[in-house]
Amino acid sequence: MQALHAGGMVHAVPIDDASRVGQARRLATQIAHDIGFDHDDTGRVALVATELSTNILKHAQRGELQIQAITNDGGRGIELIAVDQGPGFDFTACLHDGMSTTGTQGIGLGAVTRQAQVVDMFADARGAVVMARLHPRQRAQRDLRYGASQRAYGGEPVCGDGWAVSYNGASRIAMVVDGLGHGIAAHDAAVAAIRGFVEDHAGDPVSSMDQLHSAMSGTRGGAVAVAKFDDGPRNLRFAGIGNISAALHSLEGSRGLASHPGIVGAQYRGARAFDFPDAGGKLLILHSDGLQTRWSLSDYPGLALRHPAVVAAVLLRDFDRGRDDATVLALALGDRR
Template sequence: MNINGSLTQVLLIEDSSQIGYARRTAQRLAEQHGFSESDAGRVALVVTELASNLLKHAGRGELHLRVLPRQGDAGIELLAVDRARGFDLEACLTDGFSTGGTQGIGLGAVSRQADVFDVYADHRGAVLLARLYPRNTRQPDLLYGVSQHSLHDDPACGDVWHLAYHGADISALIVDGLGHGEDAEIAGRAGEGAFARAPFSTPTMLMEDLHRDMIGTRGGAVAFAQFHADSASLRFTGVGNIGASLIAADKSRGLASHPGIVGVQYRKAQPFDYAHVNGHLLIMYSDGLQSRWNLQDYPGLVHRHPAVIAAILHRDFCRGRDDVTVLVVALEAAHG
């Protein structure tokens, strides 16, 4: 299964008049992707509660919206992101409690309506995740998360990401086309097209395929990681400045890339192999994200859903002067 990369849709929540627009936008997106009236109604309810919660306890925030393609259907991902001073999660999840002095049915209702619900909060703010799928399907949630945003909300994004699943094996790509805007996106999409045709092929051959298809474009930085579940190993190949780390609960390893510009000139693309990575997080990111982050500064975050991790890294470490992509994948042989 191939998952084509897409931008994160961001809805500002700064006053109560924006809640209705957010609800209608998400409900319409769900209906466009095959949700029944009842399932789209669940999406609308969750959006209303998440947006209301942002106003109640943070004063303002953002709602991040994304479609989650799967084999034969799609889900809807909702992330409420704020920079407030945090709140009591245990209390907020109890029906009848509210930080805003209202009835307080919000987060309890969200956790019941969502197929996947997760949250992380500290003094820097909170991120709440809800993923909803059509109720007549039984496919598992795929444990990845992505936060992708273009500079100045340009409809074109020079960053491109792509995920491929084959049984329990995973192959993940990020391309950062030189510069930003439409020409950078053309370069990134050319690389993605080559990757999607054979995401699990030999790394040197795969990089050559991307290089060939990106010739004539601006070119860009490229990195891809291939997880082989049977051997619990990861093979990472990079050219240019795509950052990447393998993270376990107690340690972190940076993954090395070679210099060059794919589509223009590079000398080699030697893959690096990493053993015993089952249960690790793979985090890949473009240079629109600062590299000085450390998940150890966020106690317990490594155990949260990858979508929560991606949103927090973007919130706290986005440079704000380039397109930015953060891709987080849980490497677990349980995918099937």
């Protein structure tokens, strides 16, 4: 298996009025069309976008629908995530048609599960996150268990953070970059890092960091973290420069991954990698400093077992500082044993 995804803009449509449902549907169908969905598959995307947006209004009155293109094992797909801070719900019960907490027909989530290939969700007293991934029905594709949520500072049109993931045989590589500051100059630094990663994404994290340093030279630079997991030895190798937060999470707890000071693309003295054996079955989470650091998955019982895209969306919803660009990338490292 080989797959590479360089994270692009996450489109977030605020859902606070019935007119926003149509806006979310049109944007989702445009993205689906742009990545090659045919008429029937685009219709499925439109239905899911409508149901998820309508459910936000019914159950929480306001929230947002996040839409982005994704990569599967075999092609492109689209991801839609409904995020709210409403009263939550019993998501197991709500998957069955006819079950409703608001007196409606209760067909929304049932319709979503019939149209999307991958559906997962998490709900508690802080709100709900419902994720749906769709790919063309005529092409069999396996879901890749990664997920990212991103928000640009102050609603700016570009984000100074970037991320990418690569699947190459038994290896999985994740990269997050935070361009210094925010705005266009930070965005240019992040784009340079992503281009460097795309050109050379199969190497050791130390050699990858050297490649990214060269790629970011001439920009204002930034913080970068690169992690490579090999499914055979189940070992994670990590290198970080700057203030990208990184940790391995499991049901037993979490372990932070250390980075070194510096600015990739500017003040750079070389990276050092650290190895973490027996990382298989754990969840790797990387995030920029736009996210608060004082959070714990243990405060969200069951969240660590959900899809990484759901985990990333919950963390961004609850811990975005609101003072900088913010990015959360979550990657499942093999199967639990």
